[in-house]
Amino acid sequence: xxxxxxxxxxxxxxxxxxxxxxxxGTFLLLEAAPGDAVDAYVVSTGGDAGMIEAxxxxxxxDQSPMTRLATYLWALLHFDLxxxxxxxxxILDVILERLPNTLLLMGSATALSFGLGSALGIVxxxxxxxxxxxxxxxxxxxxxxxxxxxxxxxxxxxxSVQLRWFPISGIETIASGKTGLDRALDIGRHLVLPVAALGxxxxxxxxxxxxxxxxxxxxxxxxxxxxxxxxxxxRIVLRHVARNALLPLVTMLGLQSAQMLGxxxxxxxxxxxxxxxxxxxxxxxxxxxxLLLGIILVSAVLVIxxxxxxxxxxxFLDPRVGASEAAA
Amino acid sequence: MQDFRISRRGVLAxxxxxxxxxxxxxxxxxxxxxxxxxxxxxxDSEPRNLNPAIVASNGVFFVAxxxxxxxxxxxxxxxxxxxxxxxxxxxxxxxxxSVTFKLREGVTWHDGKPFTSADVxxxxxxxxxxxxxxxxxxxxxxxxxxxxxxHTAVFKFAKPTPFQLIRNALPALTSxxxxxxxxxxxxxxxxANNAPVGxxxxxxxxxxxxxxxxxxxxxxxxxxxxxxxxxxVYRVLPDRAAAAGALEAEExxxxxxxxxxxxxxxxxxxVEGIEVxxxxxxxxxxxxxxxxxxxxxELADLKVRQAIAHAIDKDFVVKTxxxxxxxxxxxxxxxxxxxxxxxxxxxxxxxxxxxxxxxDEAGYPRADNGSRFALKLxxxxxxxxxxxxxxxxRQALAAIGINAELVNxxxxxxxxxxxxxxxxxxxxxxxxxxxxxAISTTILVQSGVPDGVPFSNQGGYxxxxxxxxxxKAAETLDADARTALYVDFQKKVAEDLPLxxxxxxxxxxxxxxxxxxxxxxxxxxxSNWADTWIET
Numbered sequence: 001x002x003x004x005x006x007x008x009x010x011x012x013x014x015x016x017x018x019x020x021x022x023x024x025g026t027f028l029l030l031e032a033a034p035g036d037a038v039d040a041y042v043v044s045t046g047g048d049a050g051m052i053e054a055x056x057x058x059x060x061x062d063q064s065p066m067t068r069l070a071t072y073l074w075a076l077l078h079f080d081l082x083x084x085x086x087x088x089x090x091i092l093d094v095i096l097e098r099l100p101n102t103l104l105l106m107g108s109a110t111a112l113s114f115g116l117g118s119a120l121g122i123v124x125x126x127x128x129x130x131x132x133x134x135x136x137x138x139x140x141x142x143x144x145x146x147x148x149x150x151x152x153x154x155x156x157x158x159x160s161v162q163l164r165w166f167p168i169s170g171i172e173t174i175a176s177g178k179t180g181l182d183r184a185l186d187i188g189r190h191l192v193l194p195v196a197a198l199g200x201x202x203x204x205x206x207x208x209x210x211x212x213x214x215x216x217x218x219x220x221x222x223x224x225x226x227x228x229x230x231x232x233x234x235r236i237v238l239r240h241v242a243r244n245a246l247l248p249l250v251t252m253l254g255l256q257s258a259q260m261l262g263x264x265x266x267x268x269x270x271x272x273x274x275x276x277x278x279x280x281x282x283x284x285x286x287x288x289x290x291l292l293l294g295i296i297l298v299s300a301v302l303v304i305x306x307x308x309x310x311x312x313x314x315x316f317l318d319p320r321v322g323a324s325e326a327a328a
Numbered sequence: 329m330q331d332f333r334i335s336r337r338g339v340l341a342x343x344x345x346x347x348x349x350x351x352x353x354x355x356x357x358x359x360x361x362x363x364x365x366x367x368x369x370x371x372d373s374e375p376r377n378l379n380p381a382i383v384a385s386n387g388v389f390f391v392a393x394x395x396x397x398x399x400x401x402x403x404x405x406x407x408x409x410x411x412x413x414x415x416x417x418x419x420x421x422x423x424x425x426s427v428t429f430k431l432r433e434g435v436t437w438h439d440g441k442p443f444t445s446a447d448v449x450x451x452x453x454x455x456x457x458x459x460x461x462x463x464x465x466x467x468x469x470x471x472x473x474x475x476x477x478x479h480t481a482v483f484k485f486a487k488p489t490p491f492q493l494i495r496n497a498l499p500a501l502t503s504x505x506x507x508x509x510x511x512x513x514x515x516x517x518x519x520a521n522n523a524p525v526g527x528x529x530x531x532x533x534x535x536x537x538x539x540x541x542x543x544x545x546x547x548x549x550x551x552x553x554x555x556x557x558x559x560x561v562y563r564v565l566p567d568r569a570a571a572a573g574a575l576e577a578e579e580x581x582x583x584x585x586x587x588x589x590x591x592x593x594x595x596x597x598x599v600e601g602i603e604v605x606x607x608x609x610x611x612x613x614x615x616x617x618x619x620x621x622x623x624x625x626e627l628a629d630l631k632v633r634q635a636i637a638h639a640i641d642k643d644f645v646v647k648t649x650x651x652x653x654x655x656x657x658x659x660x661x662x663x664x665x666x667x668x669x670x671x672x673x674x675x676x677x678x679x680x681x682x683x684x685x686x687x688d689e690a691g692y693p694r695a696d697n698g699s700r701f702a703l704k705l706x707x708x709x710x711x712x713x714x715x716x717x718x719x720x721x722r723q724a725l726a727a728i729g730i731n732a733e734l735v736n737x738x739x740x741x742x743x744x745x746x747x748x749x750x751x752x753x754x755x756x757x758x759x760x761x762x763x764x765x766a767i768s769t770t771i772l773v774q775s776g777v778p779d780g781v782p783f784s785n786q787g788g789y790x791x792x793x794x795x796x797x798x799x800k801a802a803e804t805l806d807a808d809a810r811t812a813l814y815v816d817f818q819k820k821v822a823e824d825l826p827l828x829x830x831x832x833x834x835x836x837x838x839x840x841x842x843x844x845x846x847x848x849x850x851x852x853x854x855s856n857w858a859d860t861w862i863e864t
Contacts, residue, residue, distance in 0.1 A: 035740030039748070042782050043710065043739045044375070045385045046768065047461040049778035058516070086376050087537070088522070097537060153569060161576045168577045169570055174368070174540045174561055269567050274538020278566065287740050 008308055015304055022300060023076075023293055024069070030289045031065045037085050040286040059085045072290060081297070082290040086282065091294040094279070099298065101171050102275035105198065105268070106260045108191055112199030114206055114253055118246070121210025125245065126237045128215040137211065140204035152197040152270035159193060166192050169272035194271040198264060202256060206249055213245025220244075247318055254310035258303045364558045365862040367843065370571040370583040371562040374537060379521040380503040381455045384462045386612060389500075389854035390584065391541050391562055395438075396505060396526030399429060399448070400498040402611040402763070402851045408495055409611075409666065409763075409850070414443070414504055414527060420491025424805040427494050431479040435550045437506045438531045445481040449473035450507035452483065455515060462767060466497045492807040496667075496764035499611065499851055529555035529858035539564055549858070556861035572596055575838060581862065582839040582846070584853040589712065590651045593836060601841050606653060608847025609834030611763055612854070613662040616645070616654075616717060617772070618828040619746065619755040623788040626701055627753060631690035633825040636754075637676035638683035639728045640721070646831050649716045653836060657829035660769060660821045661814070662761050664832070670815045673822035683728045692729075700729040707734070707756040708742055714756045717830070721756065748780045750788070759783045761832075765814050770798045773826040789826040 038055045047055075056062045060071075075082055081091040120140070124133040143151075160168035167173070172187045217223060218241060226236050265277030276295055283292040371390065377383050380392040400418070403411035417430040435443040456463030457470050469489055474482040483494075504527070509520050523532050529551060530543035541562040545555055563580055565571050571587040574580040576599055588596060597604040618636065622628050642656035655663055659673045692700040703725070707718025715736070722732045732754065737745055745751045760783075762768050771777060775790040797820065801813040821827075837853065839846050842863040849855050 033741065034737065034749075035742075035744035037740075039743040040740035041376070043743050044373070044387050045383050045461045046783050047781070048464050049781050051459075051461060051464060052780050088376055088517075094537070156570075156573050161573050164577060168574050168579050169565060169567075170539065170563070174536075174563055175534075175542050175559075270570070272539075272563075272565050272567065272570055274536075274564075278538065285738060285740070 007311065008305075011304055011308055012301075015300070019297065019300055022296060023073070026293055026296055027065075027069050027072070027289060030284070030287065030292060033284075033287065035287060036061050037287045037289075041086075068289075072293065076297075081294040084288055084291045084294075086286040086288045086291065091291050094291065095276070095294055095298050098274055098276050098279050101273055102261070102264060102268070102277065103302075104171075104187070105191065105194055105273060105275060106257070106264055108195040109198035109202070109264075110253065110257060110260060112195055113202040113256075114249070116199070117203040117206025118210045118249055120203070121207040121245075121249075122214070122237065122242050124207065125211040125214025125241070128211065128218065133211065136207060140207045143200050144202075144204035146201065148197060148201055148266045149270050151201065152194070152267055155193045155197055156270075166190070169270075171273050194267050194273055197270070198260065198267045202260070205252060205256065209249050209252055210242070210245055213248055214241050217241040217244045243317075247314070250310055250314055250317065254307040257306040258299075261299050261302070361556045361844065361859070361861040362864060363556055363861070365556075365864060366559040366561060367557050367582065367857075367860065367862055368561045368563055368580045370565045370574065370580050370587045371541065372564075372566060372568075372571075372585070372587055374535075374541075374564060377521050378524050378532075378535075379505065379518075380524075381451055381505045382459050382461075382516070382521065384460055384500050384503070386585070386854055389851075391543075392503070392524050392526075393528070393854045394530040394543055394560060394856050395524045395528045395532050396503045397528045397856060398499055399502040399504065401849065401855055402499045403849055404610075410495065410498060411849070413856075414448070415498075418495065418498075420494065420805075422805075424488030424490060424803075425485050427483040427485075427489075427491060429481045429483070431481060432550060433479050435527050436548055437508075437527055438525050438546060439506075439509075440548075441506065441508055442478075443504075443506075443527050444478040445473075445475040446478075447504055447507045448481040449475055450511065451502075451504045452481075454510070455505060456501060459515060460501065462497070462762070463501050465771075466493060466501055466767060488803050488805055490766075490802070490805055490807070490810050492667075492810055493764050493766050496762075497767060500762055500767075528856050530557075530560055530856075533559075551858050554858040555856075556859065557857070560857065572838070575602055575840065578840070581843050582837065584835065584837045586835040588836065588838045590653055590836070593651070593653075593838070596838060603839060603841050605837040605839060605847045606834065608837060608849065608852030610664055610850035612851060613664060613761045613832050613834060614711075614758050615657060615660075615662060615761060615829055616714065616831040616833070617757050617759055618721065618830060619752075619757045619787055620789070620825075620827055621750060621753050621755075621787045622790075622826070623750065624703075624753050626690075626692060626703075629690050630824065631686045632692070633828070634676060635683040635686040635690070635728060636725070636730070637825060637828050638679045638686065639724045640676075640828065640830055641678040641724070642830055643678070645717060645720060649713050649720065650831060650833055654713075654831045654833035657832050658822075659818045660772070660827075660829055661765060661818050662832040664834075665761065665763070667763075668765060668811055668814045668818075670818050672815075673819050675822075676828075680727050687728060687730075694729045698729055699731040702731040702733065703753040704751070705732040705734050705754045705756075706737065706742060706746055706752040708746075708758060709737060709739055711758055713833070714758055718756050721754070743782055747782050747784070747786045750779075750786055757783065765817065766798075766802060770801075770817070773821060774798050785826070787826070791820070791824060791826065794820050794824070794826075 037059055038061055084091045084094055087094050120136050124136040156168050159165050167190050171190055178186050223240055226240050265281055268275040268278040280295045373387050375388045378388055378392050380388050380396050397413045399415035400410045401413050402409055414432055415429040416432050420427045431445055437443055452473050457467040469485045469487045470483055471486045472484040506525055509525055510518055529546050529549045531546050533542040533544040535541045543560040545558050568589055571583040572592045593604050596602055620627050626632050646654045646656050658671055661669045687700055694700055708714045718734055722734055725732045746755045759772055760768055771784045773785050773794055775795055777784040797813055797817045801810050804810040837847055844861050845859045
């Protein structure tokens, strides 16, 4: 546990330069995009020159970009993410409100794609080249090629509009007053389709990786030795072949978590889930630079944390890694 | 003008009697409003400021108009197209320097405090005039509001102001907010801007960002036996495909403002229990307009502008892009306007040959590659239809040898490029006609508008004659004389083409047939829904 904390601290401090580059880069990118928050706002309201000028002053947009960047970084140094002009609320509040939804969606989808993907990968990799291997490999690849929003729409048309098994959108029944287990079940029902849409797409990655790793492991000497010792085939498949193939999958899990944050933008929009992805898209559309920077910071910290967990998991799965980390 | 309440009730009672005597009892019973129930509607955006007194826009009204009421609402058959709300009668003085409002008695705010003329005076002087996007123009000469008693407010203007304009502005510009909540502190940062307090049939209950708004019945509402509904829930559905699906899955009852894309309407109109309604947006007419940058030498030439007008097949645009849910425009005032519209203006029929001749005459012959000159075309991204029309216009211009380069931006970038930087030659815009040309229409052609003002003349167009008519109409008190000036205005605009009006459209409401009293006034989606009810 102490080692994990040490590792966490080292990772966080080590990532400060990267975060700084990301913040300044994003700031400049959004600054280069034509139009500012006031332009984005008056599109929906209209208004005369005096009102527009007053808004720019109120929102601090009359200052030069460098002054604003400096102000932002100074506030950040005091752990203040600032104030969102689009929501007229503190940015931290806005983000924390949406974070659980995204984590829930992302976590469940990752669990689905990892769990089902590696299980099917074992099925395929148990006998590389067999019919079921070919079927699963090609089927998963086809799923991987499907665009996320399309899969989402098809799922809603079939399961919400036609069959009415699952709610069409949202994270829970609106203003239902449900609490406790009822509420958890309600959220679960709402999550089925978005999690399926997000999870099925990435399933192929894990499946193919597991299968390839197992195909490789079958040719290793220790497998031959295990066979010679007369160990039962299921045991060889699970304990010897699959476990060795699992390591790269765990690495993939860490990398993939960052990508899922991006993939959730589309799924969150299609299923009207109020999450971080949709918030990021709104922040760009309304040119709310501090909000976007806040989201990027929170996501970056999230990815660092997930990768840390993956590393710990790695050490658990392969004792050699733990030794080298401790030595470093 | 006398109190409408009594006569309206009289009419209602009369028609009920008539119904009872002629119709089958079963039908009469079916029309008896059911009390209670939750109406769930689709919302596609969450405005940052929900105070309709500050932001008079349809996005805000859609939610806030049920909570905060204006002095009067638009009506299909009321006198001057109005129906009383917080004011029961209004009268302009002959010199145009004052307007007297009789206010409704016995009205309370949602927090229980009484509604008085002090609230109206406060709203007018502290909110509409200095802060509201539209009020800053219409109420610019408002000097004071006298309060002879608790239920009379007399607006005093520094310069003669046409009563006709004030009257036409009542539904959209006069949302009354409570003085006791707003008087302390900065009005623009008041928490009530996000949780409005009003006198309307529904109270603001909660907003879960990204999910929904919930309004609750105001049991102390002044309207007798109103509202019928217990709750209205606005469900945030950012994906345009989602609203149609949610309607079919019976998760929502109603989607207004064309939340269901036009292309889906034919299919969804055949679904049992769903109806497509195009009524109820008459006072919110959007106009499809080609904005022209007159700083470009070629476009400063009237013949070139006429050629472009002749190159556009308006009927094709209405049929193909709007799928019939629009009307070809004849000029700058929409055809459905009852007060000002005239059809007696120069028309530019679809005629490619004539357009080509005009361009030859203007001195822009085709080069060897068939092109006369190149233009930058910026369609506004706010609606599917404005983007699609951009694609169409590019092809239409190619047919007359003008090579248009399409530049597609997002909202903020479009706003900056067209209205601040003037980095366009042609743009496609959707301005709104709000019942009176002086509210948001004359600004489209008037000169001297500062840079950065959206939906205004940013094309550098200057026509002294038009500016003169606009200035004269602004101080002409007699309604007939003022209307005559605007008829002249429409003619001059059509002659000189500072911009090209292509089509006009209202929006489409798609609702479950169980929702009753849908679209029963010309601003229905942004009115108070007190009489809306659900059949169970």
